[in-house]
Amino acid sequence: MKKIKIGLIGWGTVGTGVVKLLRRNSALISRRLGAHLVISRIADLDIKRDRGVKVSPSILTRDPSLILNDPGIDIVIELTGDPARSGDFILQALRGGKQVVTANKALLAESGKMLFKEAEKNNRGIFFEAAVGGGIPIIKAIREGLEANKITSILGIINGTTNYILSRMTEDGISFKAALSEAQKSGYAEKDLSLDLEGIDSAHKLVLLASLAFGGWADLNKVSVEGITNISAEDIAYTAGLGFTIKLLAIGKQTGAGADLRVHPTLISHRHLLSSVNGVFNAIYLEGNYSDQQLFQGKGAGEGPTASAVAADLIEAGENVLSGDYLVPGKISVEKDLKLAPKGEIECRHYIRIPAVDQPGVLARIANILGAGNISIASVIQSGRRKRGIVPVILMTHKSREEAMEKALKRISQLAEVKSPPLRIRVED
């Protein structure tokens, strides 16, 4: 049986999982692929640490060029997560005629257009199943399983850390801070926590999903991004009473005016398929013009699930090597940019919490501002008085335009009685 040689650059958690998987499931993979996948070299800055898996010292190196310049290596797995060097590794691999498998969502979201073009120029593929949703084969599903559909809507819970935090706050009423500290201990969090908490990691993944599903490259800089750091246990309790769960959603929708791409905390009904996706689970909800509603749920991170995704890519990349046909079906669109919808036009219902001094007339002033913006109030919840005199005014609005809402929120935050910026959470209906 033919051997396909693989070079691994970046030997962290996922890389270790891949080494273990290729060993443990090797018989099964060889049978399915019709060839052996062999890791012939591993490059990492740290080649001393014990990863719990035995590897011949002769294949370890600190020098990635020993992989990139080895003509015997057919596939390069790039798992460094190094923002400065990973792009170069991928470019060099492609130019050397190698297939590339990566989980580097930040790099692909930022520089994917250039990288995928370079792949095409070199007639090689960049495979990135592991970049979105961990072990969930969502890239495959969009690329092939649902490819006969015009996908109209993507709603993703695609960051495990924030979903863990919101789930813990919801299920046990603990504070954001306490839940965050638990999440950090779990080991799933990104090194740079702000990528998780501020929604940036979700935005990276959304760029990949939308570019794949909507047939044009989505510009990361044009995705509206808002994280979960302002969500309080209070917001969760109030909205739960109204039948909602708060989730950090990555949203991609095809509208008549173009694609609407956003990441923000979102209220979804308790009856929505995504509302029961808790803890470190990830899920992607898709609507297609024929496939209708679909939900793909699984572990969004961790050694095993992410290694499963990398290995599926390795098998597909290996099939290309065997057949000599490097055409990737349903490949991502980089030739043209995805047309985006004007932000201000988007309409949805809103939950608004306004921290205001408890004085007569506050609610009237707020209501006036909203009314002037043509935003009608569906319900008002004002909780009891507090010692400090700050009482949150809590409102649910009917559908209102984004532009009007932003103006109104700005005006409300300028009221003398309003001591800190109002929080609004959009409702996904």
Add this chain to the structure above:
Amino acid sequence: MKKIKIGLIGWGTVGTGVVKLLRRNSALISRRLGAHLVISRIADLDIKRDRGVKVSPSILTRDPSLILNDPGIDIVIELTGDPARSGDFILQALRGGKQVVTANKALLAESGKMLFKEAEKNNRGIFFEAAVGGGIPIIKAIREGLEANKITSILGIINGTTNYILSRMTEDGISFKAALSEAQKSGYAEKDLSLDLEGIDSAHKLVLLASLAFGGWADLNKVSVEGITNISAEDIAYTAGLGFTIKLLAIGKQTGAGADLRVHPTLISHRHLLSSVNGVFNAIYLEGNYSDQQLFQGKGAGEGPTASAVAADLIEAGENVLSGDYLVPGKISVEKDLKLAPKGEIECRHYIRIPAVDQPGVLARIANILGAGNISIASVIQSGRRKRGIVPVILMTHKSREEAMEKALKRISQLAEVKSPPLRIRVED
């Protein structure tokens, strides 16, 4: 751009959906495939009925041989569901060098071994994404997305009719009969209702999933099958109080002793990922040795979703036609039979409802029988007295062996006080 000619045999609901989809999404499909998919002939016994889609009368025929013998046709879609003739259509198509796309789960479950062998002999593929889970790309997910895994467990809600009935009974407390009558009106039910209600349709689909995931052909005749006709509103209410939902599950598990394949009503915890899969939704829950827990949920039937699955297969079959390489990745195993675990060895907890005459000593006699079989009782719920004097004795057991449970149930049903056979529902922990 090259044209790939398709012949459609069987122009019912799904066939109509496929014709509509290929028309409406044609630009998108041609762009993704790099060729046009053209339905060049449609064969059906009824070519008069208005299907709500315009088709040139010149392509309609009552004679499938005009498709099967047309050397210009590359792909045959078999959607007749005709048990007597569909197998022949597929064989003829394969022998004529055509790719086959079908949704005929009954045929594949019964004769798949022969048909897939014939496909291999002719170097062509049988694609069957639409045979399981409607629009859910679960076949693709197992074949490719998760192919680096040893899949250890499959739990499927893969029959929409029975899930609709159980969901309605659970959510609104209506009777089996009332829910059944609603389901029939919805139009999702199989022509032969017993295929749905007795679990046979689920067993057909389980055979396909298990044969694909477990690396050997699963014999339909060796799947234990039990339907939902004995489930009462009472069972649903009692078990809900204990934290369970009743679902008709298709279960496939790899055990040390072989594969365990069953279809039966099953109690799952309210916290299980499958418990919130309601109505006509289908879902397949998988565990892989690296991918961990995954859930794939979507519409399991209907014109649109099933057409989406057929069309994805058409694109893949079309890629083969274009490349001339007919190797199907991750193809189903027919060379060897799947080794099955002995039925009697399986262990699980049970819910048992025994319709008994309300006389002193009944519970003691039942408990004695269970004790003799080494089955220990976890809890007993005996509801209030009834006018007729028949009171259900309701028990939850601890884990017990299947063989012991079957013997005990037989002995219990022979008790003088027990007027009709006991109902037991297995717990999936």
